[in-house]
Amino acid sequence: MNTEYKAWRVEEQDGDYVGSEKTLNIGDLPEGEVLIRVSHSSLNYKDALSASGNKGVTRNFPHTPGIDAAGEVVESSSAEIAEGSQVIVTGYDLGMNTSGGFGEYIRVPAGWCVPMPSGWDARTAMIYGTAGLTAGLCVQKLLTMGAQPEQGAVAVSGASGAVGSVAVELLARLGFEVVAISGKADHEKSLKALGAKEVVGRDALTQEKKPLLKPVFANAVDTVGGTPLAELLKQVKPGGSVSCCGLVAGPQLETTVLPFILRGVNLLGVDSVEIPLQDKKTIWQKFSSDWACSKTEASARDIGRAELDAALKAFLKGESAGKIVLDHSK
Ligand SMILES: NC(=O)c1ccc[n+]([C@@H]2O[C@H](COP(=O)([O-])OP(=O)(O)OC[C@H]3O[C@@H](n4cnc5c(N)ncnc54)[C@H](OP(=O)(O)O)[C@@H]3O)[C@@H](O)[C@H]2O)c1
CATH class of the missing domain: 3.40.50.720 (NAD(P)-binding Rossmann-like Domain)
Known part of the structure; x- marks a missing residue:
């Protein structure tokens, strides 16, 4: 598939790491069984490290950060993950050295995808992230x-x-x-x-x-x-x-x-990144039912890609607070 999409991309410029919106091609995404149109991502301290050029998180630039993503499956060669379904992807290598959720599309292994719990949507999942x-x-x-x-x-x-x-x-x-x-x-x-x-x-x-x-x-x-x-x-x-x-x-x-x-x-x-997918499913299931945190859900802040730079810098200064959701439609 050769279609253009938007992503917040970090590049190295004379030793500095600078993020900005770029137009990329889906054909250039890494290989994987599942192509996802990402509607929402979530902001994490690790994204701020990646965006600031921390080589312990991201080795090669240019790079699209975003260790979390949720959205619709548009192509799948896996029997487990149906096209048209909504999924959550967090951790593993997403957003580290694999193009992440700050782009409108990701392509990942099927084994990284958690089906959206019933009654939930991508934004709600990404409030938690x-x-x-x-x-x-x-x-x-x-x-x-x-x-x-x-x-x-x-x-x-x-x-x-x-x-x-x-x-x-x-x-x-x-x-x-x-x-x-x-x-x-x-x-x-x-x-x-x-x-x-x-x-x-x-x-x-x-x-x-x-x-x-x-x-x-x-x-x-x-x-x-x-x-x-x-x-x-x-x-x-x-x-x-x-x-x-x-x-x-x-x-x-x-x-x-x-x-x-x-x-x-x-x-x-506690590691949330490399644990078995089933362990992640168990926690998502709980948050979508008896562990629902209604106050966190009500107080989450939505931003667009243009606001990512400032929001990520606040993490590095220890000034970030609460949950921030990236909405690709904003
Ligand atoms: N193990 C895993 O799988 C996993 C997963 C996610 C995150 N993490 C890690 O968990 C940590 C928190 O992540 P986060 O996304 O919650 O980050 P965050 O939103 O930036 O929260 C960290 C909080 O720690 C406090 N803080 C900041 N700098 C501090 C300092 N120098 N000394 C003491 N307290 C300080 C601040 O809260 P107050 O102002 O309220 O004190 C800050 O809001 C990060 O290190 C992240 O890498 C690990």
């Missing part, structure tokens, strides 16, 4: 470890961010008392509206010399890594768990073994 999926996986891991509301408060770090905000609403919805940890003082009201019982500043997680602190959190979802995660581990009650998924505060984790061997604290790694 990889960030929502990750929040869901973090919460599911805590539940698998036996987390229950009666055990006490659950902390969420990076609470105003894309992953954190969904984690706050989901945990509150499941009956947990949520303590939102946020660097944005002006977000107290919106975090409480999502269901947080209490909002505390990031200074709750600044470096202390002591290897253990008063245990105040039964469990936690950490989206930032680095020193805040090390400090969080010191404050988790015996037998509690911390789901860890992010690194905005740094990839290093300097801790002692004391939270683990004296309090039996569990550090649970």
Whole structure:
């Protein structure tokens, strides 16, 4: 198929990485069983890394970022994925070194495609996107470890961010008392509206010399890594768990073994990218039914390709908040 389409494309220009709208050809997309007309994508921290030339995410430029995409299947050679059906694609190599959801078309392996849950549409799926999926996986891991509301408060770090905000609403919805940890003082009201019982500043997680602190959190979802995660581990009650998924505060984790061997604290790694498709389907199914986060859905912001540059730069400055959807029709 040789048809033109629009994409927000990042190019290297004298050592800088610059994104702009380009007209591309569907025939130049990578090989794959399924061609999808993307109606919506979702903005993630990883997209901001790709768009700024981070070689750990994207090796070769020019490149179309967008680790999330949802839309209609227009060609399929797979018996599993019907032409005309709606699908969700998140993670694997999408938007990293495979042309991603910031273009109006993607071509991907059938094994990357999750059929749209009934009653859902592409925009709703992309309100959650990889960030929502990750929040869901973090919460599911805590539940698998036996987390229950009666055990006490659950902390969420990076609470105003894309992953954190969904984690706050989901945990509150499941009956947990949520303590939102946020660097944005002006977000107290919106975090409480999502269901947080209490909002505390990031200074709750600044470096202390002591290897253990008063245990105040039964469990936690950490989206930032680095020193805040090390400090969080010191404050988790015996037998509690911390789901860890992010690194905005740094990839290093300097801790002692004391939270683990004296309090039996569990550090649970969460990956949303390379996990089996069935694990992604399970979380999408939950969000489309009993895990629906209506406040997140109501407060999501829609942007067009022309607004991508500013929105992605806000992620790198730690200034992004809530869920942002890319609508290709805007
Ligand atoms: N493991 C996976 O599969 C997976 C999937 C998705 C995302 N992630 C990772 O999860 C992390 C969060 O992603 P996101 O999309 O939610 O990003 P985001 O929207 O930028 O949210 C991150 C939040 O962390 C806080 N923060 C920013 N810089 C900080 C710093 N230096 N120290 C402490 N807190 C800081 C901010 O919240 P406050 O202002 O409220 O503190 C910010 O809103 C990223 O590292 C991302 O790569 C991992």
